Amino acid sequence: MDLGLNGKVVIITGSSDGLGASAARTLAKEGASVVICARNLQKLQAVTTEIAAAGGNVMAVQTDVTNPAHLENLVAQTVQRFGRIDALVNNAGRAAAQAFEQVSDAAWDDDLALKFHAPIRLSKLVIPHLRASGGGSILNILATGGKTPAAASMPSSVSRAAGMALTKAMSKDLGADNIRVNAVLIGLVESDQWVRRSASTGVPLTTIYSTLPRDNGIPLGRVGQAEEFADLIAFLVSPRAAFVSGCAINFDGGMSAAV
Ligand SMILES: NC(=O)c1ccc[n+]([C@@H]2O[C@H](COP(=O)([O-])OP(=O)(O)OC[C@H]3O[C@@H](n4cnc5c(N)ncnc54)[C@H](OP(=O)(O)O)[C@@H]3O)[C@@H](O)[C@H]2O)c1
Known part of the structure; x- marks a missing residue:
């Protein structure tokens, strides 16, 4: 199946490693121009070199997604280089799972800054460019704990639940502009x-x-395997998923107790 990604421009956050890097490789192979970002420049450069060597169109922008000025720079550099944006994958994240009484105020703030406020800020910056492209896709990478929070799963399960509500509400707001908003809920997947x-x-x-x-x-x-994740991402951001919006797909081998 041709996903129709040729010439599309996709930003993927947290893409110097793990699942984000795998998604970047697959999207580039499918013909998309990919913009990868993370904090560690050396790792970013290694992924850039690998994708470019395989014939992919790729640009790396060193970015800490919790820094609003970095997000503005990421979007500005993307538009300067590629002239448009068709999709955003909010993937940057990290594990953060403790029992409620062990989670400090700072840990709550840090987790929400990374997994909630950063995707909100970046989506706001990207949406005008998706509109200018005639529509597009925002994909929020979350975790199954957002649907089925377990004991000792905080702050992450709560940040992820907020991400699910954000996904659904945004999909309702933006559908009229042909902008689809979805979430993928990760279970346990091989990664860095x-x-x-x-x-x-x-x-x-x-x-x-x-x-x-x-x-x-x-x-x-x-x-799960990172390449399997990447295939799902490529489909969801592609025009072949044109009628899929406002949903949260479990990517967990059936692990979650909730559909
Ligand atoms: N793999 C799993 O089993 C699993 C399970 C549940 C949820 N998830 C979620 O899936 C996503 C990908 O996970 P993964 O396993 O691929 O993680 P990973 O291997 O740790 O990779 C995380 C990526 O995010 C980047 N990152 C972290 N903080 C960042 C920041 N402040 N600004 C910009 N980039 C940042 C990292 O690069 P730098 O450190 O250089 O910035 C790295 O490129 C995450 O949101 C994670 O929480 C994964």
């Missing part, structure tokens, strides 16, 4: 965050990936 967990705990990565499905009751019996 697990590589770092392995390094910090000394538990081999293969052991982590083999015990997670059992410990978390994943019906498909395995964790």
